[in-house]
Amino acid sequence: MSGLEFFRLQTREEVLARYQRFGPVGVEEVGLGEGILRVLAESVAAPEAVPGFARASMDGYAVKAEDTFGASPGLPQYLQIIGEVAMGEAPRGRIAAGRAMRLPTGGMLPAGADALVMVEYCSEHPDQTLEVRKPVAPGENLLRPGEDVASGEVLLTAGRRLRPQDIGLLAALGVTRLTVHRRPQVAILSTGDEIVPPEATPGPGQVRDSNAYLAAAQVTAMGGIPVLKGIIPDKYSPLREALAAASEEADLILISGGSSVGARDLSLSAIRGLSGSEVLVHGVAIRPGKPTILASLQGTPLLGLPGHPASAAIVMQVLGRPLLERLMGLRKEVCPRGDAIQARLSRNLAGASGREDYVRVRLRQEEDVVWADPILGPSALLSPLVKSDGLVVVPLGVEGLTRGEAVMVELFVY
Amino acid sequence: MSGLEFFRLQTREEVLARYQRFGPVGVEEVGLGEGILRVLAESVAAPEAVPGFARASMDGYAVKAEDTFGASPGLPQYLQIIGEVAMGEAPRGRIAAGRAMRLPTGGMLPAGADALVMVEYCSEHPDQTLEVRKPVAPGENLLRPGEDVASGEVLLTAGRRLRPQDIGLLAALGVTRLTVHRRPQVAILSTGDEIVPPEATPGPGQVRDSNAYLAAAQVTAMGGIPVLKGIIPDKYSPLREALAAASEEADLILISGGSSVGARDLSLSAIRGLSGSEVLVHGVAIRPGKPTILASLQGTPLLGLPGHPASAAIVMQVLGRPLLERLMGLRKEVCPRGDAIQARLSRNLAGASGREDYVRVRLRQEEDVVWADPILGPSALLSPLVKSDGLVVVPLGVEGLTRGEAVMVELFVY
Structure with missing residues (x-):
């Protein structure tokens, strides 16, 4: 009875719904330099605020804002320069009323100051007097502590594929070890008695194995690690054994198919011959791609690709990619980003x-x-x-x- | 005189035009499995036709088309089955008038046959008689030799970034060694006395080096190889020496900047202090990104990034990416593909x-x-x-x- 069910074509949505039984692969720790495009397995809460101290966002002078109120080109305010803040150091001294310190972009705001006047609106006189021609409001031209990220804030959540700017943020936070999902290992089994390796010269009736290489390149481009298992003879026992071995090592198995009905039937028999296997889909209501197979080999997903190259490539794009992304732990953004x-x-x-x-x-x-x-x-x-x-x-x-x-x-x- | 010119802001187009002096990096040979996303340095002409022989594109029977003319469900034609074509083998025997052979999808067309009748329109009778209920035209349900790629045809031209389907095509052609451009080595020098490595705990006034890690991740994502050169003290001699060393090793140098005017001036002095150096751009008419520097260190391009993280990231996207792609030998497609x-x-x-x-x-x-x-x-x-x-x-x-x-x-x- 249930054998017949498999021959009902399933829609793409039905196939995707069946992926829910497959969970993401395990995790590993990598350094920041290896983090790009990896998928976070744990959300990252900021261990501290960024910036950690009030900083200048322009070159200028640290002042008390109220000392500049009313300043104009016609009626400047005059302050006394008591020194300079060096980059990367704590300011020496504090700003009392009527005082100012030179402060370069990124420099730390001295105690007592609450604003920065841009260098363009100031002139230094020889006696260390600063002429200020424009008022500033408290907080102006400064980054306040935690303005970029507050301590404890979660900007990067589990399931995110890390982008360059995310790596920059993690560096700023001092998070140098990342817990990410492993890259799924994808075993690719070539079948079809007519198939020879790409480096071979095909004899009469033979063709080179283009589909497995195409699928492997897709897997790499999608973020997985392809493992080419070579060409398996179109016989029940070798195929069944290759599947059994792959199901123990790999996170996903692809059968890159012989194109004939016979080869496909053999794949089905070999899958069914494994204990704990279950054929979930046999035939999808898409064109091309109808003869696609989805199975579970003791929990390891298997996708049987159609034999025609374009069918196989399109099935990988339309059905393989969401499966691989699920295994990678990737949470897709809601909005199209060029997909x-x-x-x-x-x-x-x-x-x-x-x-x-x-x-x-x-x-x-x-x-x-x-x-x-x-x-x-x-x-x-x-x-x-x-x-x-x-x-x-x-x-x-x-x-x-x-x-x-x-x-x-x-x-x-x- | 010419020193003053540098302070005229240049438009993005003017900056891009200056990239013409920088040629692509050299080439290397890689195997097919390493070819994905690499840039072809030489166009690939098909060394042979694909397919190499006439093949069935469906499961069915090889026939002479004229033997099926006039066939219909009411008035079938009858042919004699003389055998079966095995996958991956040359057919045994030839098709004479009134004869047919079983031919699986992908199987080689026997001599004498010129078409395939789909299995759906046929029935086999016990005496090896084939009932054909639909006529086929010559060539129907077959792939003719060279239909995919003709011998000598150039489908993949120099400058193409190899996609999965390109890898599949190369496998089909038996092209297993590829001449591609090297991945450009990109030296990233961090400057700024306020900068400490991401793993350090910043003291007062210090911040972690987020920009270099962000730029490195961008370089990786764009196809280059980043080499982090660490934090160079904001002093003339160490910076000049680091630049001299980088210009001999790297294909592109990035200065990931101190954000203050002082740090930028120091970069300019150090660049100018190298023999054979030329500052090409100092200031770009984009926001953010104005304080960007483009220089040539004896032919090696240098991009001096602004100090603010967002400015640096945007300059890398808008100006760094086209430069890196030029070095990679990439010929961009005319049409937007999700860029x-x-x-x-x-x-x-x-x-x-x-x-x-x-x-x-x-x-x-x-x-x-x-x-x-x-x-x-x-x-x-x-x-x-x-x-x-x-x-x-x-x-x-x-x-x-x-x-x-x-x-x-x-x-x-x-």
Whole structure:
């Protein structure tokens, strides 16, 4: 009975919902220099305030603001200069009424002062008298302690992929060891009796293993660590053994497929032959990508990719990426940050009855308009993919899209 | 005379034009598995056609197309099955008139056949007779040799950053060694007497070195290799020596600056003190980022970053990235691939008189509209940068931008 269920095509949403059973991989500690693009496993609360002391945000003079009130070019105020604050040192002395100290940008505000007059509005006279031609308000031209980050404030939460500015903030906070999720290890098993390694010269009927290398590069670009397991003979026992070994080592298994029905059936048998395995999805209502398999091998997710290169690449983008990101512990931002951009469709597109249709497009700018040019071609070809920048979806139940229509283009990860 | 020229602010375009004197770094050879995101130094012409032979793009039967003409469910054609093509092997036998062979997806077309009938339109009878209920045209359901890539065709040109699908194509072509540009080595010198390493506890008036770590992370994200050279004392000789050493090792030098005027003047003196050095730019008409320096140290480019963290980060994005990409040999695609996206401005923005104004914005989606929310705050703060997704430019000579206006948001590299 339940065997038959697998042949009902599942929608993309149904497939994504099944990912909930797979949790993120474990954590490791890395130094700040290795933190870029890693995913935080724990939120970081600021251990101290930044800045830690009141600092000048301009070059000028530390003063009591009230000493400058009423100053103007016609009627300057005069203060006595009692010294200079050196960068990186505590000020020597305090500011009493009528006094001022030279204060460079970033320098520490001396006690007693509550504002900085910019150097542009001042002149020094030979007798250490400062002429001030503009009033300042208390706090002006200063950074106050904690203005950037308050002590205890949480700016970086668990699940965030660290960006350069986040690394800068962590450095400022003195947080030099980071708890991040491991990069998921992704085992890639090539199947298909017609497949030979890229460095081999194919004999009659043979082709080179492009899909595994394509998938590996996608995994790297998405933040995982691909492990190419080589070409497994299209026989039950070797495939079953390779799957069993991979399920113990890897966080995710990809079967980079033989394109024939026979190869796919063999994959299914081998998966089912492992104890604790469960086929969750066999067939997805997307085009290309229908013969995709999702399984759990004792808790390790397995994605069986279609055999045609373009189908495999699109399935990795549309279904593999969210799975990998889940394993990475990544919490996606709500707002598009260049994952998708709007464009105008340059020709009519018919949809695929009963399936979401993913059409490869190339972007082309013409004055202010970004056009999405569909790049058509069978899924067995690589070159249309090489010429494309992303995907336009004709949704389920929509007959087609019209030339000139505004569409969202889901960009390839690179 | 020429010393005074440096104080004229140069526009972004003028700065970018000066990059032409700096050529791309040298090349190295890497394997296919290391090729992802590397920049091709030489165009790749296909050494052979892909596919190399006529292949089935569906599961079905190899036939002579003319044997199927006129076939219909009511009046099928009958052919004799003479065998099966095994995956990865040359077909055994040839197709004469009235004959057919089973042919799985990806299998090699036997001699004599010129089309494939899909399995869905056929039935096999016990006596090895094939019932065909639909005609096929010559070439139907086949990939012809060279349909993906013709021999000699150039799909990947010098200057291209290799994407996953490019790696897949190279694997299919058997191109397993790639000539790519080296990743540029970027020496980062921290200056400023107030600066201590991130792992130190700052004393009074001291701050941790966030800018160098931020710049290093940006360099990594942009494809370079950062080399942190540590904190150089704000004295002429040590700085000059550090610059001399860096100019011999690195492809690009960044001075991550002390924020005071004194520190900047010292950088300029140290640069000018090196033989064969030339200060090309001292002051750029952008806000923030005015005190940026561009110099050539015997042909090695040097970018002197402003001292405020946000200024430094924005200068790296706006001026550092194009310089680094030039050194990487990257030829940018004409069309935006998510580098910038359109959004609607959520409040009025005043421009900076006489300068391009770069305003940090956060993206926020509200139904179908993507809003750009300006994140204001002094350049001395990191947190507004952490909260932002990219930059909106108020161009030179424009008084300001209006709430509701459509703007392009230049996205941060991550």
